[in-house]
Amino acid sequence: MTNRMQRREFLLSTALAAAGLGCLHSRAQSFKPGSPPDDLLLLNQNENPYGISKAAEQAILDALGRAHRYPGESQSQLRDMIAEREGVPKEHLILGAGSAEILSLATLLFGSEGKEVVVADPGYFDFVDFVRSARGKLQSVAVDAEYRHDLAAMERRCSRRVGLVYVCNPHNPTGTIVAGSRLRGFCEEVARRAVVLVDEAYFE
Structure with a gap:
């Protein structure tokens, strides 16, 4: 039992x-x-809640027949169009496969091998990872009480060892925006000591 x-x-x-x-x-x-x-939808990663536009969809379909070819001349034509629209010399433009490639290249050029990189904290995680991979030294500056970039504190952190200053505007992950007039003054002052990289991908 x-x-x-x-x-x-x-x-x-x-x-x-x-x-x-x-x-x-x-x-x-x-x-x-x-x-x-x-x-x-991953709105924090710029996924469009409205979906792809009909014009963009048609452009993709029209380009499918050339998808097996390298961009070549079309890349140069795109740079010409952007230069004309933005009123800047074509030589000032570089195209990349998404903004991540541009951020990575900028980090390798100006923020690698011991160079200091000033960023907001919390900051855009991909950029922070790029700096670490490039063996740069992060100089993290806490956001202010309204979760915006503390531009004054970031400027004070810019020593002779700083090679790159990164501003993500609108900011990821807090979603806050620095006014254009304040940002312009910051860039003009800090650019005397280091390269300033302004990432405006989230204005889309």
Whole structure:
């Protein structure tokens, strides 16, 4: 009788444990990092809630026949168009495969191998990772009480060892904006000592 009861209790506890593991697995899957539900938009990563425009969709379809070729002359034409629109020399423009490539190149050029890089804290995580990968020295400056760049504190941090100053405006991850007049004055002053990189990807 005792053995039968022990066996029954063992089987019952095993069944309950198995059921519990199934629930845990299901919950673990639902909270798996980097796997949000398909119906959620990542607004913090610039996913467009309205979807792709019809004009952009048609342009992509029209270009499919040339997708197997390198950009070549079309890249130069795009630089010409941007230069004319923005009123800057073509030589001042560089194109990249997304802003991440440009940020990475800027870090390698001006913020690598022991050079100091001034950033807001918290700051855009990809850029911070680029600096660390390039062996730059992060000089993190806390955002102000309104979660904006503390430009005065960032300027004070700019010593002779600083090679690059990074301003993400609107800021990621806080979403705040520095007014253009304040930012221009900051850039004009700090650019005498270091390269200032203003990332405005989130104005889109």
